[in-house]
Amino acid sequence: MIKSKLMDALGGFIDLTVAGILWLLCSLPIVTLGTSSTALYYTVVKCVRRDRGHPVKTFLGAFKDNFKDSFLIWLIYLVYIALGLADKLAYSMMGLGEQGLFRSLAVLFFLPPVLTFSWMFAYISRFSNT
Numbered sequence: 001m002i003k004s005k006l007m008d009a010l011g012g013f014i015d016l017t018v019a020g021i022l023w024l025l026c027s028l029p030i031v032t033l034g035t036s037s038t039a040l041y042y043t044v045v046k047c048v049r050r051d052r053g054h055p056v057k058t059f060l061g062a063f064k065d066n067f068k069d070s071f072l073i074w075l076i077y078l079v080y081i082a083l084g085l086a087d088k089l090a091y092s093m094m095g096l097g098e099q100g101l102f103r104s105l106a107v108l109f110f111l112p113p114v115l116t117f118s119w120m121f122a123y124i125s126r127f128s129n130t
Contacts, residue, residue, distance in 0.1 A: 012048045018055045019043040026063060034074025034121055039063040042125040062125060069124050077113050077120075084109045 019040055026036035042062035047055045088106050 008051075012051075015047045015055045016044065019047065019059055022056065022059045026059075031074065031078075032071070034077065035063055035067050035070040037121040038066045038070040038125040041122045042066070045125075066124055070121060073120055073124065077117065080113055081110075 022043075023036045023040040026039070027033045039059045039062040043055050043059040046052050046058050046062075084106070087109065091106070
């Protein structure tokens with residue numbers, strides 16, 4: 001059977017859609033967002049880019065294999081974000097939240113998790129800590 005580029009592209013699109021739906025379903029409990037992001041990255045690399053395996057089986061296997069590491073990292077992110085939001089709320093209650101310096105500090109405080117979030121879970125899916 002001859003494979004056409006159109007069918008390959010359509011198959012990749014379907015695999016990507018299935019992986020995205022699985023990510024959405026597994027991210028609904030917010031505490032598993034990091035683990036599902038790790039599984040999504042692994043599935044996209046394995047199934048869409050390399051055309052190996054089935055997206056459902058690959059996603060669920062990666063979810064299970066990377067759960068512990070991803071979950072702990074995501075909890076660290078959640079605590080960091082919660083502290084930042086509590087700090088911003090305290091500044092607002094004191095009437096300092098709208099001033100330039102405190103607004104700049106709040107933005108600077110949120111930069112590390114924003115800049116590292118997308119890379120952290122990709123690294124967890126790619127490398128194993130032995």
